[in-house]
Amino acid sequence: MRIAVIDGQGGGIGRHIVERLRQELPDHIEILGLGTNAMATAAMLKAGANDGATGENAMVQNLPEVDIIAGSVAILMAHSMLGELTPAMAEAVGRAKAKKILIPLNRSRIEIVGAKSDPLPHQVLGLVRRIKELVEEERHV
Structure with a gap:
């Protein structure tokens, strides 16, 4: 199983997710670890990602090959993260057949009604818990 x-x-955020995973x-x-910039990629590699890549082409090429996408x-x-997330990156995430397990942070000008506004560490724990469930399900198939 591969998780991006x-x-x-x-x-x-990516560093916290990778550490917990x-x-x-x-x-x-x-x-x-797929970063929109080298600093984000480096943080995820330092946290324990097996591999890392940076930028639009890295996402376009790698996302079709993963089982789960987290972030x-x-x-x-498109244009979120202060403009770092390009339209092609957003499209690559959307087109990927992978299960998307996402944290509902309101900094992105998206409000998800019904989602809790828990502190980031609690949201990361919930994300990791769900990915762990998916990994366990895959092992029993």
Whole structure:
């Protein structure tokens, strides 16, 4: 199973996600850190991603090959992350057949009615919990 974690700007959210996934999932699960910039990619690699790549082409080429995509809801919206997320990146996320497990941060000007506004660490725990469930389901298939 391959999991892509997408982040931009300083990579803080992606770093938290990768750290928690690495703690909770078996070592054979591959985590790919995809950053909108080199700093975000480096943060995810430092947190334990198996591999990392940066930029639009990296996302377009790698997202069709992963099973799960994790990040904030902003990865669905072109021009989010202060303009770092390009339309092609957003399209690559949307077109990917992978399951998308997203954190509903309101910084992206998207409000998801019914979603809790928990602190980021709690949202990351929920995201990791759901991915762990999906990994367990895959093992039993």
